[in-house]
Amino acid sequence: MKAAGKGKQHPLLAFHSALLILFIYVPVLMIVIYSFNDSRINSNWSGFTLKWYGSLFDNRQVMEALGNSLTIAVISTVVSTVFGTMAALALRRMASRKKKGVIGLLYLPIIVPDIIMGLSLLVLFSQFQVPLGKLTVIIAHITFSISYVYVIVSSRLANMGKQLEEAASDLGASPWQTFRFVTLPSIWPGVLAGAIMAFTLSIDDFMISFFVAGPNSTTLPIYIYGLVKRGISPEINALCTLMIIVSVALIVLAQWLLNRGNGNERSSMLPF
C-alpha cells in the first residue's frame, strides 16, 4: 500500500487494470468490429465493409424507430429540463427541514429499479385508461429525467452561492431580471449538461419504454430487442455502434460543459 502511494506500482497492478478494462470493453468492441464484417454470420470474419450501415439507412422500420426515439427524446428533454431546473431553483429557497423530504422524493426515481418504474407507470396508465403510445413514453421519460436534471442543476446552483443574485438585486434588477441576466447565465452549463443527460437517458432507455410503449411508438432499443429474438444481424451491430458513438459523444459533451463552467467560476474567485 505504502509503495503504491509513493508512486511506485506493483507490476501486477498494471496487468490487473488491463484485464479489468478488457472485461468491460470486449463485448462493446465485438459489436463495433462485427458491424464492419462482410459476412452475415457474426463469428466468421470475411472482410471489411460499410454495407450494413448503408442498408440500415434504407430500412424503413429502423428509420421509423429512430424517428420515434428522437421525437420522444427531444420533447421529454425540453420538458424535464424546464421542470428539473425550476425544481432546483424553488428548492434552494425552501426552509431546510421541508427541503430534505422533497429532495428525497426527487432522488427516488434514480434509485427505484427501472422495472418497477415501468410496471407502476403501466398500471397508472391503464388505471386512467390512457392509450399506450408516444405520449405515455414521453411522460415516462419525463418522470425519470427530471430527477437527473434536478441533481445536476442544483449542484451548479450550490456552487454559485447567493451573492451574485444579491448584487444584481442591489443594482436595481427585479427578481425576473436577476434570473434572466445573472442566475440563468451562471447555471447555464449545468442546465445544458442536464438536458444532454436527459436526452441520453431517453434515447438509451429500454426497460421503462418497453412497458409503456404502444404499437406505433416503437423506439430504437425496443426495435433492436425485437430483432434480436430473430437472431443478431450485422445491421443491429451497425445500429448499436452508432448508438454507442452518439451516447458517448453526448456524455463527453455534458461533462465538458460542466467542467468548463466550474473552471470559470473557480478562477474568478481567486484573488489575483
Added chain:
Amino acid sequence: MLMIELVNVEKHFAGQPVVHPLSLKIDEGEFLTLLGPSGCGKTTILRMIAGFEQPTTGEIRLDGENVTDLPPNKRNLNLVFQHYALFPHMTVEQNIQFGLKMKKIPQAEQRERIADAIRLTQLTPLAKRFPHQLSGGQQQRVAIARAIANHPKVLLLDEPLGALDLQLRKNLQGELKQLQRNLGITFVYVTHDQEEAMMMSDRIVIMNNGRVEQVGSPKDIYERPETLFAATFVGENNVFHEEHMFAVRPEKIRVAAEPEDARKSGIIQDIVYLGNIHKLIVHLAHEQTNVTVALDFTDERKWEIGQRVGVNWNAQDEVMIGP
C-alpha cells in the same frame, strides 16, 4: 442634512437578538464606519439598510422616505460586497453597465456614466477584461465603479478591503477616502480593523454583541472612550481599577528610572521595538497588572528587562470609564 435614519431597529435570527434596538442618524456626505469584532451585528445592520435583511422591529428611512418594506432593487443605494460579487460572465464594462441597464437609463447617458466611473476608479485599460482576469485590488475597484455609476444616495461597503494584503489595503484606504470626498456621497463602511476606521471615518460606531458601545469622531473615541470595550478595542490602553475605573493611553504615561517618588512602580518585563516608537511593558507588582508605556524617538535612556522603574501620568490624562 439627514440621509439615513434608523429608528429603534432591532434584528432577531431564530429568536436570538443579533442587533439590539438601535437608533442612528447618518448625515449627507458623511463617512460613517461601523466598527466591531466579527459577529457584533455590524454586517447585519448594513444588510438591513441595503434591504437584504428585514428588521424584526423598527424603521429605516432613506433621505426622508421610509424604505423598511422596499426590496433592495427599489432602494436608491448600493452595496459593495466583501468578495466583490462581480458577474463572471460580463466584462468590466458590462458589469458597470448592469445597474444602468436595469434602470433603463438612456444609452448616451449610460456611456457617459460608465466612462466617468471607469476614470474615477482608474480602470480604463481593463474595461474589456473579464473579472477572472483581474487581481483582487482591481476587482475591488470594479465593484466600486459598478456601484457609483448608479449615482446612489448612499454607498454601503462591507469590509471591501478585507480580502486584500496589507500594502494594497493601505493604498486603497487612501483612494477610497479621496473618492468619497470627490463624490460627496454618504459612505457607510463596515470593518473590524480599528486602524482603518480611525483613518477613514468622520464618525465611528463601535459595536459589540449587537449593541452600540459608543458613537463619535475618531478623536472622541480615542481620547474619551465611554466604555471598557471602546477603551480597549480602539488603540492600546491601560485600564486601572481604583475607586472607579479609568484608562490611560500608553503615550500619556511617563517612565522614571527612579521608582521612589513615582505614582506606581514595577519591573520592566519586556521591551518592544517598533521603529517609530518603542514600548516598555512594566509589571506592577502591587496591582498584579501590566502597564504599557510608549516612548518615542526622543527617549534615549537605556532600559533593561528586569529593571525597577516608576510610572507617572497626569490626572487630566485619566479617562473615566463606565458609570
